[in-house]
Amino acid sequence: MVSAGRRVRTVLVVAEVTLAVVLVVGAGLLIRSLAHLYGVDPGFRPERVLTLRMFILPTKYLDPERRGAVLQQMLEHVRQLPGVRSAGAIHFLPLSGMDSGTGYRRADRPAPPAGQGEAVAVSVITPGYFRTMGIPLRAGRDLDERDGLHNPRVAVVNEALVRHLFPGEEPLGKRLLVEWSYGRDVEPEFEIVGVVGDVRHDGLHTDPSLTVFLAHAQEPGFMASLVVRTAGDPLAMAASVRREMARVDPEQGVLTVGTMQALLDDSIARPRLQAVLVGAFAGLALVMACVGLYGVLAYSVEQRRREMGVRVAIGASPKSLLGLVVSEGVRLTAAGLLLGLAGALAVTRFLASLLYGVRPTDPLVFLGVAVVLLLVAAAASYVPARQAMQVDPVVVLRDE
Numbered sequence: 001m002v003s004a005g006r007r008v009r010t011v012l013v014v015a016e017v018t019l020a021v022v023l024v025v026g027a028g029l030l031i032r033s034l035a036h037l038y039g040v041d042p043g044f045r046p047e048r049v050l051t052l053r054m055f056i057l058p059t060k061y062l063d064p065e066r067r068g069a070v071l072q073q074m075l076e077h078v079r080q081l082p083g084v085r086s087a088g089a090i091h092f093l094p095l096s097g098m099d100s101g102t103g104y105r106r107a108d109r110p111a112p113p114a115g116q117g118e119a120v121a122v123s124v125i126t127p128g129y130f131r132t133m134g135i136p137l138r139a140g141r142d143l144d145e146r147d148g149l150h151n152p153r154v155a156v157v158n159e160a161l162v163r164h165l166f167p168g169e170e171p172l173g174k175r176l177l178v179e180w181s182y183g184r185d186v187e188p189e190f191e192i193v194g195v196v197g198d199v200r201h202d203g204l205h206t207d208p209s210l211t212v213f214l215a216h217a218q219e220p221g222f223m224a225s226l227v228v229r230t231a232g233d234p235l236a237m238a239a240s241v242r243r244e245m246a247r248v249d250p251e252q253g254v255l256t257v258g259t260m261q262a263l264l265d266d267s268i269a270r271p272r273l274q275a276v277l278v279g280a281f282a283g284l285a286l287v288m289a290c291v292g293l294y295g296v297l298a299y300s301v302e303q304r305r306r307e308m309g310v311r312v313a314i315g316a317s318p319k320s321l322l323g324l325v326v327s328e329g330v331r332l333t334a335a336g337l338l339l340g341l342a343g344a345l346a347v348t349r350f351l352a353s354l355l356y357g358v359r360p361t362d363p364l365v366f367l368g369v370a371v372v373l374l375l376v377a378a379a380a381s382y383v384p385a386r387q388a389m390q391v392d393p394v395v396v397l398r399d400e
Contacts, residue, residue, distance in 0.1 A: 009296050014336040016289040020376075021340020021369060022347055023282035028365040029351055029358055030275040036357030037268050043199035043208065044094065045134030046260035050234035051093055052226040052241060053256045060251070061222075065149050068220035070249060075126060077244040078228055083237055085229040088129030089216065093225045093260070094201045095267040104212065106165060107175035107189055120161065121201065121209040122180055126216045130156075130196055132229045133260070140172045140194030147215040155190035156213040158198050164210055171195060178212055180219060190214065203267055205356045227260065234259050274354060286376060289336070293380040297329050329381035330374070337373050341366060 061067040071089055078087045092098040104120040105111065112118075127144045130137060138159060147154050155176060162171045176190050190212070198208035216224070226245075230237045238257050245252065348360040358365075 009292075009299070010332060013289070013292040013296050013332050014339065016285070016292045017333055017336025017373065018340040018343060020282065020285035020289040021337055021373060022343045023278065023285045024369045024372065025341070025344035025348060025365060026351060027275065027279040027282040028369060029348060029355055029360065029362060030271065030278055032358045032362065032365060033355040034268065034271050034275045037204050037271060040200065040204040040356075042094065042204060042264060043135060043197055044260070046264045048230050048232070048234050049132065049260035050226075050228040050230060050237055050241060051256075051258045051260060051263070052228070052238070052245070052254050053093070053096075054224055054226070054252065054254050056222045056224055057249075057252060058222055060249070064220045067222070068149060068217040070252070071126065071216060071220070071224050073248045074245045074252075075128065075226070077247055078226065078241050079128075081237070081240055081244060083231045084241075085231060086128055086132040087226060087228045088132045089126040089224050089226045090129055091124040091216070091221050091223045091225065093227070093263060094133075094199050095203065095260075095263045096225075099201055099209075101209075102179045104176055104178045107177050118210075120178065121211045122178065123201070123211060123213050124216050124219050124221055125213050129213075129227065132227045133199075134229075135199060136197040138195045138197060140192070142194060143213065143215045148217050149220070151218070153190045153218050154193045154215065156194035156196055157192055158196055158208060158211040158213075160198050160208045161210040161212065162195055176212065178214075180214065204264075205271075271354065271356075286372075289373075290376050290380045293329055293332060293377060294383065296332065297381055298383070326378070326381045329377045333373055333377035337370060340373075341370070344369075 056067055056070065061070055075087050075089060078084060092100060099121055100123075101119045101121045103117045105117060125143065127142065127147075129135075130142055140156070143154065143156055155178070157171060157176075165171075166174065171192050172195070174192050176192065177188050178190055179188050196213070199211070200206060200208055201211065202209060226241070228234065228237065228241055235257075242254060242257075245254070344366070345361065352360050
């Protein structure tokens with residue numbers, strides 16, 4: 001019965017170590033992925049940027065020219081506030097979970113066959129948006145007051161689009177056909193006047209989309225998100241900004257108020273939660289494995305006290321007893337470690353869609369987990385091993 005009970009305890013410890021290995025590997029992969037996400041450049045500077053999202057009232061601003069004018073007036077009022085460094089607007093904020101796109105092509109190339117055209121992301125912005133967001137201008141000029149409703153239609157594109165559509169060419173002055181006109185009967189042709197850096201609009205885990213930036217004055221939509229760079233705490237400026245907007249139109253409401261830093265933080269909230277949860281379970285599994293291993297080794301030392309006493313009596317050194325206990329702990333841990341690593345290789349492939357910048361079979365994670373488990377085994381073996389070294393053969397044999 002003793003032997004059977006010991007086998008059961010051994011199996012349980014190996015199972016605990018196996019489970020701990022699988023969970024710690026998963027946690028390690030998610031934590032490394034999260035670390036990579038924290039290191040990703042979003043393409044803009046989120047600090048001290050206030051955001052205010054609104055829907056321009058169609059009952060008052062159905063006319064495109066009035067729609068563009070009211071947004072520009074609000075921005076002019078906001079820019080006059082003390083503590084405001086710059087302000088602009090875009091119809092859908094980066095990392096907000098909202099975007100828009102349409103078909104497009106080079107104007108100097110023939111139209112592709114039906115159903116084989118390419119899509120491009122479209123962002124409608126006002127002058128001052130790039131400066132406020134800290135998006136670098138790489139070539140050409142920004143959109144500005146020259147780009148009005150009745151002026152030639154222009155666009156700024158990002159570097160990803162230039163690499164894709166104009167490899168080895170000068171994009172400035174080239175023309176794009178973009179199917180974007182808000183229902184107005186105008187030619188969908190835009191001249192490229194500027195190139196800006198890439199922005200990860202859809203998330204830090206995705207590559208920058210091919211993007212065309214159009215002037216709100218030329219493409220005045222109803223959705224608008226103001227971005228306001230402030231000298232201090234952006235949320236402390238929210239009330240003042242809203243007051244200035246209300247001075248232009250008291251009836252125009254604001255849907256949400258926030259910050260770009262909050263949007264950036266929220267964009268990685270899910271992977272952060274996943275890493276925390278799996279990490280917590282992995283930590284609990286490690287503790288259970290350590291306690292289980294300690295219990296088995298302590299029980300083994302107690303059951304083998306007579307054997308150890310005899311060994312010492314015939315000349316065995318305390319260090320040899322230490323090695324005896326530690327080797328048993330290492331054997332149990334090694335068995336669980338091998339099973340756990342095999343299980344982790346099978347399970348972590350299902351994590352591939354949750355990982356960024358790290359493979360499900362990342363060798364650093366697997367090696368690190370092996371080292372951690374061996375350290376846990378050493379810690380769990382220490383107290384029982386010390387007890388074994390302190391066995392007094394005279395006392396043990398006398399008790400027998």
